[in-house]
Each structure stands twice: as structure tokens, then as C-alpha cells.
Amino acid sequence: xxxxxxxxxxxxxxxxxxxxxxxxxxxxxxxxxxxxxxxxxxxxxxxxxxxxxxxxxxxxxxxxxxxxxxxxxxxxxxxxxxxxxxxxxxxxxxxxxxxxxxxxxxxxxxxxxxxxxxxxxxxxxxxxxxxxxxxxxxxxxxxxxxxxxxxxxxxxxxx
Amino acid sequence: xxxxxxxxxxxxxxxxxxxxxxxxxxxxxxxxxxxxxxxxxxxx
Amino acid sequence: xxxxxxxxxxxxxxxxxxxxxxxxxxxxxxxxxxxxxxxxxxxxxxxxxxxxxxxxxxxxxxxxxxxxxxxxxxxxxxxxxxxxxxxxxxxxxxxxxxxxxxxxxxxxxxxxxxxxxxxxxxxxxxxxxxxxxxxxxxxxxxxxxxxxxxxxxxxxxxxxxxxxxxxxxxxxxxxxxxxxxxxxxxxxxxx
Numbered sequence: 001x002x003x004x005x006x007x008x009x010x011x012x013x014x015x016x017x018x019x020x021x022x023x024x025x026x027x028x029x030x031x032x033x034x035x036x037x038x039x040x041x042x043x044x045x046x047x048x049x050x051x052x053x054x055x056x057x058x059x060x061x062x063x064x065x066x067x068x069x070x071x072x073x074x075x076x077x078x079x080x081x082x083x084x085x086x087x088x089x090x091x092x093x094x095x096x097x098x099x100x101x102x103x104x105x106x107x108x109x110x111x112x113x114x115x116x117x118x119x120x121x122x123x124x125x126x127x128x129x130x131x132x133x134x135x136x137x138x139x140x141x142x143x144x145x146x147x148x149x150x151x152x153x154x155x156x157x158x159x
Numbered sequence: 160x161x162x163x164x165x166x167x168x169x170x171x172x173x174x175x176x177x178x179x180x181x182x183x184x185x186x187x188x189x190x191x192x193x194x195x196x197x198x199x200x201x202x203x
Numbered sequence: 204x205x206x207x208x209x210x211x212x213x214x215x216x217x218x219x220x221x222x223x224x225x226x227x228x229x230x231x232x233x234x235x236x237x238x239x240x241x242x243x244x245x246x247x248x249x250x251x252x253x254x255x256x257x258x259x260x261x262x263x264x265x266x267x268x269x270x271x272x273x274x275x276x277x278x279x280x281x282x283x284x285x286x287x288x289x290x291x292x293x294x295x296x297x298x299x300x301x302x303x304x305x306x307x308x309x310x311x312x313x314x315x316x317x318x319x320x321x322x323x324x325x326x327x328x329x330x331x332x333x334x335x336x337x338x339x340x341x342x343x344x345x346x347x348x349x350x351x352x353x354x355x356x357x358x359x360x361x362x363x364x365x366x367x368x369x370x371x372x373x374x375x376x377x378x379x380x381x382x383x384x385x386x387x388x389x390x391x392x393x394x
Contacts, residue, residue, distance in 0.1 A: 064357075090385050091387075095394075096393060096394050108358075160328055172294055172298040175298045183237045183238075183241065187230065187234060188211075188215060188233075195219055200214070
């Protein structure tokens with residue numbers, strides 16, 4: 001019995017000491033114990049309490065021909081720069097070129113009729129509120145390394 | 160800006176230019192006379 | 204007061220005993236000093252610091268735009284776009300700005316709400332002004348004759364070589380909100 005208690009106590013002390021040890025090591029990536037759990041994310045292997053240096057801004061092509069779609073019903077990618085384009089309750093700069101009314105003068109692609117529909121499929125007389133904030137679905141592109149490897153392939157009909 | 164307003168501001172604006180010159184002249188003349196009054200024109 | 208004016212006139216109209224050179228010299232230096240002071244005043248009321256006294260929210264907006272910071276480091280300040288260069292036009296605009304003093308005293312745009320309300324009206328006045336002078340302020344820096352279309356984007360070239368080149372439209376017709384947030388654009392042509 002005595003032996004057993006000693007062993008139990010000993011393991012307890014060792015476990016405690018070990019725990020203590022781990023605590024000390026937290027924040028020291030070399031030792032394996034770290035505040036990010038060794039997980040690399042888009043921030044890289046950065047400790048939680050460290051602010052990573054910001055990446056350089058990506059360059060967006062000024063103007064190019066439209067991108068080819070990768071799947072059917074894809075919101076087309078924006079083939080031009082959009083810096084400073086205001087989208088607010090007051091004004092929607094995109095629609096000053098892409099609306100049915102202005103597209104011809106601006107030489108831009110008309111928004112499609114789907115932009116006038118509500119969730120229930122009812123067609124409204126003006127752009128639907130759920131399609132007002134263009135950048136929810138349409139985004140610009142820049143030439144950069146892929147963040148996450150993937151083997152996405154275009155649908156057959158677009159290949 | 161309405162045409163009327165534009166005409167109004169142009170009249171005032173163009174009137175301001177001679178006014179600037181005249182008042183500028185008066186200010187410089189006053190200064191010059193004061194300096195002269197320290198010198199040869201003391202009794203004038 | 205009347206006495207003083209009389210004395211002034213008497214001195215002014217009677218010949219001086221000073222040498223002609225001294226008189227001319229006094230007039231000459233006086234003229235330079237006056238003109239220098241006048242222009243310093245004009246410059247001082249053209250600075251951003253001066254405008255920001257009353258237009259602080261707008262000054263903050265401009266900070267995010269291309270005319271505040273860009274790759275070439277050339278800045279356009281408030282007066283570059285809002286005050287004409289030719290001397291007579293500049294004086295007229297400056298005199299007209301005395302109206303802004305009155306509006307300031309009345310507090311037409313002294314709160315965010317009031318400014319928001321009045322913004323459409325003010326922007327319209329500015330568009331109208333630039334339409335009438337064919338966007339002269341923009342052209343002081345951006346000269347159409349020296350635009351290199353091979354360097355511009357496709358969209359720019361298409362518009363600049365047609366509607367702009369023919370004189371059918373002027374800069375502010377297409378470039379509204381180039382350095383400010385826009386007012387409610389309902390009913391504005393082209394929006």
C-alpha cells in the first residue's frame with residue numbers, strides 16, 4: 001500500500017512538473033509548444049500574440065479583356081481596376097456604367113436580368129437590393145501564387 | 160449657379176478689383192506721406 | 204476723422220520738397236510691399252489648412268483619393284480644383300466666397316446631418332460651374348493634348364478619344380466624385 005501511494009505521489013509530482021514545463025514553453029515555437037498549436041494558416045506560422053508584417057498590396061490589372069468563366073452561372077470576374085468606386089446609399093459607381101440605361105454609352109456589359117429578381121423570382125423595376133452591392137459576388141483578380149492547392153477543373157462545357 | 164447669380168457675382172467681383180487698387184494706393188500713399196513727414200516735409 | 208482726411212488730401216495734392224527719386228522709391232517699394240502682402244493673403248486663403256477650418260469632413264475624405272496620394276507624389280489641393288487660375292476669375296471666385304462666410308455664420312453645413320442634406324445642392328453648383336468653364340481646373344493639370352492613349356486603360360481610351368475629344372462632354376460629366384463622396388445621385392444625368 002505504502003509503495004502504491006509513493007508511486008502515485010511521484011507520478012503526480014512528475015505530471016505537475018511536466019505541466020509546469022509546458023506552460024513555460026508556450027510561446028517558444030522552437031520547443032514545439034506554441035500559441036498557434038503548430039497550425040499554419042493564411043497568416044503563416046505566426047504566434048497569436050505577434051502581429052505579422054503585412055504583405056505587399058497585390059497589383060490589379062488596370063484594364064483587360066473579360067475573363068473566361070470557369071463554371072456556368074459564375075458571377076463574371078471584374079476585368080478592370082475599381083479603386084475609388086463608391087457604392088453607398090447615395091451612389092453606385094458600377095451602375096453608372098453597367099446599368100441597362102448607361103451600359104451602351106459606357107461600352108460596358110449590361111447587368112443581366114437576374115440582377116432585377118428577388119429571392120422569390122419576382123422581377124423588380126430596378127436593381128434588386130440583394131444585387132446592389134456588386135462586390136459581394138464580383139471580384140477583381142491579380143496574378144499571385146495560389147494560397148491553397150486545389151485541383152479544380154472547369155466544367156466540360158466550358159473547357 | 161443661376162445666370163442672375165452669376166451676373167451678380169461678376170459685377171461685384173469686377174468692382175472689387177479697382178477697389179483693391181484704390182485702397183492699395185491709399186494705404187501706400189498714407190505710409191509714404193508718414194515717412195515723408197519725418198523728413199523734409201515736416202512743416203508741410 | 205474728417206480733419207484727418209483733409210490733412211491727407213492736402214499733403215497728397217501739394218508738391219513735396221523731397222527729391223523725386225525718394226518719392227518714386229517710396230512709391231515703388233510701397234507698391235511691391237502691397238502687392239506682396241496681397242498675394243500672400245490670396246495664397247493663405249488657398250491652403251488646405253484654411254479650407255479645413257470649415258470643411259473638415261471633406262478634408263478627411265480627400266485623404267483616401269488619388270489626388271492626395273499617388274505613385275508620382277503630385278498632389279492636388281482644394282484650391283487646385285476649386286479656385287480658378289486666371290487672376291480676374293480668381294478674384295471673382297474669392298469675392299463670391301464671401302457668401303460662404305455668411306453661410307458659415309448661418310451654419311448651413313455645420314453638422315453632419317445638415318451637410319448631408321445640403322450636399323446635393325452644393326455638388327450641383329460645383330458641377331454646373333465646371334461644366335460652364337469646360338473643367339478648366341482639371342485641365343490645368345490634365346491636358347488632353349498630352350494624354351498618351353497607349354498608357355491609358357481601354358475604358359479610358361474609348362471614352363477619351365470619342366466623347367471627350369469631340370467636346371461633347373467635359374471631365375466632370377464622367378468623373379463625378381473624383382475626390383469626394385457623392386451626394387444622392389438619383390436623377391443626376393448619367394447615374
